[in-house]
Amino acid sequence: MVRIATFNVNSVKARLPNLLAWLKAEAPDVVLLQEIKCVDEAFPALEIEDLGYQVAVHGQKTYNGVAILSRLPLEDITPRLPGATGSEDDQPDAQARYIEALVDGKIRVCCLYLPNGNPISEDRKFGYKLRWMDKLVDRARILLETEPDLPVVIAGDYNVCPTDDDVYDPKGWADDALCRPESRQRFRALLHMGYTDAIRAVTKAPGVYTFWDYQAGAWQKDHGLRIDHLLLNPAAADKLANAGVDRKPRGEQKASDHTPTWVELTLD
C-alpha cells in the first residue's frame, strides 16, 4: 500500500511545526506540497529528512513554490511543467508551480499549484490560469499516451471547484475564477481523457471541502471549497483502495487555510 497526500501549506517556514507534527502522526509515503513560498536554499530539508523523507524542491521567492517529500526513492525529477515555456512573466512556466518525479520506479507523481485566476476581468490573471490549464491538459495527455501502464497521480491545489457540490455557496461564487465554466471545462477535460477524481470515486456526497478562508470565520461555519484534488490515470485508478480529506490539521493553531487530502493505492 502506498499513501500519497497533497497539502497546500501556505508557507513551509511559517507552517513547519504543523507540518512536522502531521508527518509524524500520519507518515504518508509521499507528500506533495504547494505554496512553500521560499527559494530552494531556504527549504527546511534537514528537519524533514530527519523524519525519513527525501526532498525535491522547486522554490521561488515570496510566492508559489512546490515540493515533493517521499519515503521511497525519487528519480526523474522535473521542476517545471514539461512542454510549457517560461522566459516571459506571462508564460505558464515562469512561476514555480509544478514539479514531477518517479517514486520508487513505480508511480509518477505530478505536484501542481494552479494559478488562482482572480479577478476574471484581467487577462494576466484569468487568462494566465486558463493558458496554464491548457498546458496541464497537454502534459496529462502525453503521460497517458507515453506510459499508459505506469500509475500516475496528478495532484495539488487546482484552484478549481469542479461542481457546485464542491462550494458552500455556489451562487455567491458563480463568477469567481475557481468556479467559472472556463475553469471547470478544463478540469473536466482531464476527467474525459481518462483521469479519475479520487475523492469523487469514493464519495458522491456534497460538502467535502479542502480549503476554508481565514476570514469571516469560514472554518467555524464550514464555509469551505474543494479545490485540492488527486487525479489518477487508469493504471492508478485500478489500484485505488481509499481516499479522503484529513480535516484535523485545519483546526490546529497556526493552521494553513488548506488541509491535507490523500489517496491509498494497492501497490507493493
Place this chain on the structure above:
DNA sequence: ATGGTCGCCGAGCGA
C-alpha cells in the same frame, strides 16, 4: 461591517 485574515516582508500584493 464598503471590513474581515493571513504570509510575504517591511508597503502593498496575493490568496
